[in-house]
Amino acid sequence: GENVEQHPSTLSVQEGDSAVIKCTYSDSASNYFPWYKQELGKRPQLIIDIRSNVGEKKDQRIAVTLNKTAKHFSLHITETQPEDSAVYFCAASRAGGGNKLTFGTGTQLKVEL
Amino acid sequence: GAVVSQHPSWVICKSGTSVKIECRSLDFQATTMFWYRQFPKQSLMLMATSNEGSKATYEQGVEKDKFLINHASLTLSTLTVTSAHPEDSSFYICSARVNGYNEKLFFGSGTQLSVL
Numbered sequence A: 001g002e003n004v005e006q007h008p009s010t011l012s013v014q015e016g017d018s019a020v021i022k023c024t025y026s027d028s029a030s031n032y033f034p035w036y037k038q039e040l041g042k043r044p045q046l047i048i049d050i051r052s053n054v055g056e057k058k059d060q061r062i063a064v065t066l067n068k069t070a071k072h073f074s075l076h077i078t079e080t081q082p083e084d085s086a087v088y089f090c091a092a093s094r095a096g097g098g099n100k101l102t103f104g105t106g107t108q109l110k111v112e113l
Numbered sequence B: 001g002a003v004v005s006q007h008p009s010w011v012i013c014k015s016g017t018s019v020k021i022e023c024r025s026l027d028f029q030a031t032t033m034f035w036y037r038q039f040p041k042q043s044l045m046l047m048a049t050s051n052e053g054s055k056a057t058y059e060q061g062v063e064k065d066k067f068l069i070n071h072a073s074l075t076l077s078t079l080t081v082t083s084a085h086p087e088d089s090s091f092y093i094c095s096a097r098v099n100g101y102n103e104k105l106f107f108g109s110g111t112q113l114s115v116l
Helices: none
Strands: A004-007 A010-014 A019-025 A032-038 A045-051 A056-059 A062-067 A072-077 A086-092 A107-112 B004-007 B010-013 B019-025 B032-038 B044-051 B067-073 B076-081 B090-097 B105-107 B111-115
Touching: A004 A086, A010 A019, A019 A086, A019 A107, A032 A062, A045 A056, A045 A062, A045 B105, A072 A086, B004 B090, B010 B019, B019 B032, B019 B090, B019 B111, B032 B067, B032 B076, B044 B067, B076 B090
Parallel strands: A010 A107, B010 B111
Antiparallel strands: A004 A019, A019 A072, A032 A045, A032 A086, A056 A062, A062 A072, A086 A107, B004 B019, B019 B076, B032 B044, B032 B090, B067 B076, B090 B105, B090 B111
């Protein structure tokens, strides 16, 4: 089955700096890669996703890049703000696998003032 | 976006009792729903895939007789933790896939289960 690895497990940045979280996946058939933000005790919220037919997608301060050859994808947050502090999860799925999402281990992002 | 409602948000029960958790898609139909379990500071682990009108598909290592899933309509799936024990204490969260949009998942608000 699919295995998704995520790094780093914790990340501290100063307000205004950029944050980058990286994930790798094992199943070359995976074709959908969402990123979720989860605050303590709350539900995961989809913040951005990318499909395997594109290499990059951007939404305001958030961007995701995908390298299918290397099987890794990254989340980039620019101009970080304190409200960006949360746990971020990457995930992967493939259409033929019932669209089951396999999640990474999560990254605790802390944006310091 | 699509709204998924989950109840209860938290429950405390005695060891040996059963607990039912409901997951509803409020403004869309969901043939497929997923149940996850999340331990503190850990990732979401898929327990089972709930299919409307048919048996659920369980992930390896998840006891189907302990975690009963019923998906009787296109908007409701239930997870029953039978004969709960302290080790079942966890955050249970459901998600639903909008029919016709195969990829995006929307999550319920989760249920914190504490078994005494």
